[in-house]
Amino acid sequence: MxxxxxxxxxxxxxxxxxxxxxxxxxxxxxxxxxxxxxxxxxxxxxxxxxxxxxxxxxxxxxxxxxxxxxxxxxxxxxxxxxxxxxxxxxxxxxxxxxxxxxxxxxxxxxxxxxxxxxxxxxxxxxxxADSVHEGEVAGNWLIDKVNGKKCNVVELQGTVGASVALDRKAGFANAIGKVSNVKIIRTQSGDFTRSKGKEVMESFIKAEDNGKNICAVYAHNDDMAIGAIQAIKEAGLKPGSDILIVSIDGVPDIFKAMIAGEANASVELTxxxxxxxxxxxxxxxxxxxxxxxxxxxESKFFEPADAPAQLELKKDMGY
Incomplete structure (x- = not known):
């Protein structure tokens, strides 16, 4: 024994x-x-x-x-x-x-x-990840992009009550709070889904003179951004130029949108x-x-020039 x-x-x-x-x-x-x-x-x-x-x-x-x-x-x-x-x-x-x-x-x-x-x-x-930092990176990019011009932003928030949604909202607000020309005019939860992002963006477009009063979309994730891109195109506008698109996650479809000229920036979340x-x-x-x-x-920031290489890398990351 x-x-x-x-x-x-x-x-x-x-x-x-x-x-x-x-x-x-x-x-x-x-x-x-x-x-x-x-x-x-x-x-x-x-x-x-x-x-x-x-x-x-x-x-x-x-x-x-x-x-x-x-x-x-x-x-x-x-x-x-x-x-x-x-x-x-x-x-x-x-x-x-x-x-x-x-x-x-x-x-x-x-x-x-x-x-x-x-x-x-x-x-x-x-x-x-540091979700507050991610929001700040997105906000600072937009500030630099519009270079002092007035920019009305619509925000697609993540799931209500989710820590990452609260933090990404706070980070973006921290960044644009330093300037007077960039402001959020509408904000609503898209629940981190593509379909809900499209639905909410459609309502934003209707409320803001068929989207003409919207300078940029800040989406708490790329899937909502993709939904917003669909809504913008259906409204007869050009995402990426008529309305800027900045979001968070770094998924393959956002890089495809960048290559197509329909998205402008994404903060990667591993x-x-x-x-x-x-x-x-x-x-x-x-x-x-x-x-x-x-x-x-670690979080990384990507623009359209990075998209082809990132799209290839994502194939090895489970996407």
Whole structure:
């Protein structure tokens, strides 16, 4: 019996010491859904990054509903997973289910979006871009682009209550707040979807003299921007020239639009949020290393000259 215990202990030590650790881990991932090309790419990249590390990844699609995410988290807890990843659809309402995960010693990692809780020990770390910075980059680009001329902007916001939507809005407002010639005249949620972006843009165009009073569209993601481009074209205007288009994510279709002369700029959001989270989890399981509370991913800015090369690169990124 003692020999069996010794062997089991030795095997456990080996598993905790290196690459074999990853093969023993099961991670539950509560994904928001597939509302955009970027979100689908995030899911695809998460699968690839899990395979690289030998991690068993269980993905639950919440179809953009928080109640589905909470059910998924409870299911993962019941399954006894080693960790739970959440891309939270909204910021609030997470305390009860995260307390349940903590009761079972299951660490929680946030991907892409943040949450608001009184006790931030309910999650181990958040892997995300600096969304305020992304908004600021978009706003500063527009300021430079119009070069002092008056520019009325319509804003397509992301999902109401989502941290990334709030931050991208704040960043853009911070940037244009420094000048008097650029201002937002209309703002509404397009829920991060192409169809809703088109619908909202159609209403903006009708309200603003068939779009003639609109200088630029600022979309919180590229899919809404693509929807807006469709609405602008259907209104008989030229996106990219009659109405400038600046958005965030860096998905293939926005680069295609740039090549067609129908979009002007995009701030890339890397879809690889899971990779850094897996690495942090492995380090924690190996020797108790606690990751920083926030792991910030890189954001890059692209214009039409960058589009052909970026379109090629996206083919290798799960898009």
């Amino acid at each position: 003692l020999k069996q215990i010794a062997v089991a202990t030795a095997i456990g030590s080996i598993l905790l010491s290196g690459s074999l650790l990853a093969k023993t881990l099961t991670v539950g991932f509560s994904q928001i859904g597939s509302e955009s090309g970027w979100r689908a790419a995030e899911t695809s990249v998460a699968k690839t990054e899990a395979e690289k590390r030998g991690i068993n990844l269980k993905i639950s699609d919440a179809q953009q509903k928080q109640e589905n995410q909470i059910k998924a988290v409870r299911s993962f807890i019941a399954q006894g997973v080693d960790a739970i990843f959440i891309a939270p659809v909204v910021q609030t309402g997470w305390e009860p289910v995260l307390e349940e995960a903590r009761d079972y010693d299951i660490p929680v990692f946030l991907l892409d979006r943040g949450i608001t809780v009184d006790d931030d020990s309910l999650y181990m770390t958040s892997v995300a 879809p690889n949020m899971a990779g850094p989270a897996f690495d942090a989890l492995i380090a924690y399981k190996k020797d108790g290393t606690m990751p920083p509370k926030h792991i910030t991913t």
